[in-house]
Amino acid sequence: MEKLATRGRPREFDTDVALAEALRLFWQKGYEGTSLTDLTDAMGITRPSLYAAFGNKETLFRRALDLYEKDKxxxxxxxxxxxxxxxxxxxxxxxxxxxxxxxxxxxxxxxxxxxxxxxxxxxxxxxxxxxxxxxxxxxxxxxxxxxxxxxxxxxxxxxxxxxxxxxxxxxxxxxxxxxxxxxxxxxxxxxxxxxxxxx
Amino acid sequence: MEKLATRGRPREFDTDVALAEALRLFWQKGYEGTSLTDLTDAMGITRPSLYAAFGNKETLFRRALDLYEKDKxxxxxxxxxxxxxxxxxxxxxxxxxxxxxxxxxxxxxxxxxxxxxxxxxxxxxxxxxxxxxxxxxxxxxxxxxxxxxxxxxxxxxxxxxxxxxxxxxxxxxxxxxxxxxxxxxxxxxxxxxxxxxxx
DNA sequence: GCTTTTCCATACCTATAGGTATAGAACTTT
DNA sequence: AAAGTTCTATACCTATAGGTATGGAAAAGC
The missing domain is CATH 1.10.357.10 (Tetracycline Repressor, domain 2)
Known part of the structure; x- marks a missing residue:
């Protein structure tokens, strides 16, 4: 799923941890109630990092739903x-x-x-x-x-x-x-x- | 509830009709999902008219809830x-x-x-x-x-x-x-x- | 008919939304 | 060490959010 890069600078944050944080926010505030600023603040990453790692808000939400289904x-x-x-x-x-x-x-x-x-x-x-x-x-x-x-x-x-x-x-x-x-x-x-x- | 003005130009729209339309929107799209533009378009009135008649979005929503409780x-x-x-x-x-x-x-x-x-x-x-x-x-x-x-x-x-x-x-x-x-x-x-x- | 009050229309304000361009720093491979 | 990638940081973009100032038009009371 995640194209793990072998070359170049490695990602500085753990996408699983970041995704778990995103799930928490979407769960508490809903899809529309959660802004990108909310997300990047809570995940501790910047906006471009979020887009590089997850595509956009919608795919991030889907990934969060996947995690939710699996865990909960x-x-x-x-x-x-x-x-x-x-x-x-x-x-x-x-x-x-x-x-x-x-x-x-x-x-x-x-x-x-x-x-x-x-x-x-x-x-x-x-x-x-x-x-x-x-x-x-x-x-x-x-x-x-x-x-x-x-x-x-x-x-x-x-x-x-x-x-x-x-x-x-x-x-x-x-x-x-x-x-x-x-x-x-x-x-x-x-x-x-x-x-x-x-x- | 409605301070009905005896002097001056009377309101050109029916607040009850407008409120019913607002209720429809809030019901279908939720509070945050309903924008002022949605509201004014559906109610057929302008933004200042809405504010003059209902105060602001929040009080309009409460009025819509009142109507909902009474009717539904x-x-x-x-x-x-x-x-x-x-x-x-x-x-x-x-x-x-x-x-x-x-x-x-x-x-x-x-x-x-x-x-x-x-x-x-x-x-x-x-x-x-x-x-x-x-x-x-x-x-x-x-x-x-x-x-x-x-x-x-x-x-x-x-x-x-x-x-x-x-x-x-x-x-x-x-x-x-x-x-x-x-x-x-x-x-x-x-x-x-x-x-x-x-x- | 004049004054006063209230309305409506337009245009605008600030804040924030989602999303991106650019550039420099940092790491891996060779 | 050099080259090649991919990262992060900053700054910015357009669209839209809720809300308002202003000015002219319309209807009421006197």
């Missing part, structure tokens, strides 16, 4: 490995609480980007929506397997139960952003799990 | 009048689907503002959060009455069940923004109601 959304991939639909739901809900309240950044960056980037350049919006869609598909497929296995008492559809779960996760993110505590959000997850419709 | 969030006030907690939940969930997919603007403006204004001037953020908090309190009080009336089978708390409901409504809004259809969102509401924990 791993729980989704793990969740769909769980043995039952109920266990999947539990992992997803608790995972979203963890991400939304675990660090210094509140809420899920995906949700923040989905809500905040609808009026932004289509290329970014489409990218964000596509990422969300592929995560959704993972869960839909898993839920379909659970339905086929007869796990659900009430008749339902894989897409319906998935959208229901995602709605809760998204709501958890929204509330985390407006200041809800970890324990308050765990109550939300528990409420959902208490009346979860599969055995 | 009335269902919340109606919901808490419903006879049972289950009926309250049903009214809230279906109402949020209606608002999120009813017109040309997708999602709930409150959610959009909560997510989009966290990094914006504190005065706006605090206002948005306060509005959300007061709506929440309405539901908490109603749920407490339902608990006191013994409506819930499973032991729960008014704040937990309220946050759970709000999470669903917020998730519905997020999904509406990223393109979910009305019928898809109705599935979310139905999924929640099918396993609603009160009789």
């Amino acid at each position: 959304l791993a729980y989704i991939g793990e969740a769909v490995e769980a043995p039952t639909a109920r266990a999947v739901a539990e992992t997803l809900l608790l995972g979203s609480v963890d991400v939304a309240t675990g660090g210094e950044c509140r809420g899920c960056m995906g949700v923040i980007s989905m809500v905040g980037c609808q009026s932004v350049e289509p290329s970014i919006r489409d990218d964000v929506n596509a990422r969300a869609e592929s995560a959704k598909q993972l869960i839909v497929d898993r839920m379909q397997r659970a339905i086929d296995a007869g796990e659900f008492a009430v008749p339902t559809s894989a897409t319906a139960i998935t959208r229901y779960l995602l709605a809760l996760m998204q709501g958890i993110s929204v509330q985390a952003q407006s200041g809800a505590s970890r324990s308050e959000l765990l109550e939300v997850a528990e409420s959902a799990l208490l009346s979860w419709p599969s055995r | 969030l009335a269902y919340i006030g109606e919901a808490v009048e419903a006879p049972t907690a289950r009926a309250v939940a049903e009214t809230l969930l279906l109402g949020s689907v209606d608002v999120a997919t009813g017109g040309e603007c997708r999602g709930c403006m409150g959610v959009i503002s909560m997510v989009g204004c966290q990094s914006v001037e504190p005065s706006i953020r605090d206002d948005v959060n306060a509005r959300a908090e007061s709506a929440k309190q309405l539901i908490v009080d109603r749920m407490q009455r339902a608990i006191d009336a013994g409506e819930f089978a499973v032991p729960t708390s008014a704040t937990a069940i309220t946050r759970y409901l709000l999470a669903l409504m917020q998730g519905i809004s997020v999904q509406a923004q990223s393109g979910a259809s009305r019928s898809e969102l109705l599935e979310v509401a139905e999924s929640a109601l099918l396993s609603w924990p009160s009789r």
Whole structure:
């Protein structure tokens, strides 16, 4: 990905560290709310260095999303490995609480980007929506397997139960952003799990 | 609220119409995503007219929020009048689907503002959060009455069940923004109601 | 009809946005 | 050590942001 130069003066900063810092900013302030000055200040590099290393603001944002998915959304991939639909739901809900309240950044960056980037350049919006869609598909497929296995008492559809779960996760993110505590959000997850419709 | 001038040349535009147009824009593009040029173009007035009529962008936004609450969030006030907690939940969930997919603007403006204004001037953020908090309190009080009336089978708390409901409504809004259809969102509401924990 | 008040239109202000040209310094390879 | 790269620093570019000064036109009250 990174064309690592063998000749010439080597880069003086660590792109991984810089990218992590960019992620922090985009997560906290959103794509449009984060200016290049914010970025270069926090990353400790100058404007031309940023452009040489990352192209432009949009590709930097995409790289930050990549890092976010890898570091923070791993729980989704793990969740769909769980043995039952109920266990999947539990992992997803608790995972979203963890991400939304675990660090210094509140809420899920995906949700923040989905809500905040609808009026932004289509290329970014489409990218964000596509990422969300592929995560959704993972869960839909898993839920379909659970339905086929007869796990659900009430008749339902894989897409319906998935959208229901995602709605809760998204709501958890929204509330985390407006200041809800970890324990308050765990109550939300528990409420959902208490009346979860599969055995 | 509006100091209506008796002397001098009367205003040539209808402030209510103009405000409705401003609401549309803020709803679609968010506070920061809506520029004064966007506003004046859509409202059909000039910049000084906007400032004379509404003060500045921030107060215009607050006025738009007022209008939004009055026109679009009335269902919340109606919901808490419903006879049972289950009926309250049903009214809230279906109402949020209606608002999120009813017109040309997708999602709930409150959610959009909560997510989009966290990094914006504190005065706006605090206002948005306060509005959300007061709506929440309405539901908490109603749920407490339902608990006191013994409506819930499973032991729960008014704040937990309220946050759970709000999470669903917020998730519905997020999904509406990223393109979910009305019928898809109705599935979310139905999924929640099918396993609603009160009789 | 005159005065006064308020409106609208144009043009402008400062600050900041994202992005880049230029030039010199620093490092690697040969 | 010299040559060849690629870095960083500074300064700048254009576009747009929110907001305002100014002047002339229009409608009300007297």
